[in-house]
Amino acid sequence: MEILETFAQESIAKRQPATASIADALRDAILKGVLKGGEPLRQDAIAKQFVVSQVTVREAFRMLEHEGLVEVIPRRGAVVYLLSADDVDEITDLRATLEAKLLAAAIPLLEEDDFSAAEAAIAALEQVQDIDSLITNNLNFHQCLYAKAGMPRTVAILDRLRTSLEPYLRLLWSKTAYKQQSQDDHRAILELCRQRKSEEVQKLLRAHIEETGNEIVHVLKSTESK
Structure with a gap:
């Protein structure tokens, strides 16, 4: 080949x-x-x-x-492996549930260094253009907020779910409109974490992940129609 x-x-x-x-x-x-x-x-x-x-x-x-x-x-x-819309919906629901659980566990333990690292990841996302760097810094942002949850098995499952979606995430990050919306969500998520507003930030995180899932389904359907 x-x-x-x-x-x-x-x-x-x-x-x-x-x-x-x-x-x-x-x-x-x-x-x-x-x-x-x-x-x-x-x-x-x-x-x-x-x-x-x-x-x-x-x-x-x-x-x-x-x-x-x-x-x-x-x-x-x-x-x-070819994902179907149903696959994406299932993965999205699992991601939203697991990431909210990780964030809830981590929030009481987060310190200023963690917030600064997450802020740096947001800033890096603004500066880079290549897809590899966008994917890496996006993952860094989320990991800065979850790292202290102390739930390695949940993180391992989540990593596998993210990997299965990555080809489609790469397509989304190449779209300016998606990047802007994602960055707006990142800033809002970080601010709620700073304020220790656990329920509010979990709700926003779920909406953030669900919107990404909806965008991926749209990409899948657009590909199928060609």
Whole structure:
């Protein structure tokens, strides 16, 4: 698969186990939209490109299946997981519930350093333009407010949910209108956290996440209609 050449070279250069290199290359290509939902992943071609056995490629597929990025279909093989509108609605509801729970647990423990770090992430979002930096700083903002919740299992589940949505989040962050609305929400969320208004900020956070979910559904439907 020539389309993976750059991703393959970058992953191999990290000098890590073959399974991890393949998973990293495929993950990168999926998250950045190079490999799109529903696209087949040819096990033999990937094995040849990485100079590994097909068993090793299958192991990488299993890793990505666990992350919700790849679907292995009996007698058909592996394909990039294609989210449906119902999938997005379910993920959005789970994200809203889990993130509100994390924020509620963290708010009493937040200090000025945490608020300053969140404010810095908002400022960084205003300055950067490339999608990688936008995604990273957006995640940094939320993590600054959740880090002290002390709920690592919840965070792990949340990370997986976010990963499954990332290809679509990248499309949204490329839209000026979405970025502005998201930043307005971030500032309001931070201010409510400073004031320790737990119920109000949880309500706003849920609305913020639900709006993102609605935007992603719109993107999905627009793609399907083409």
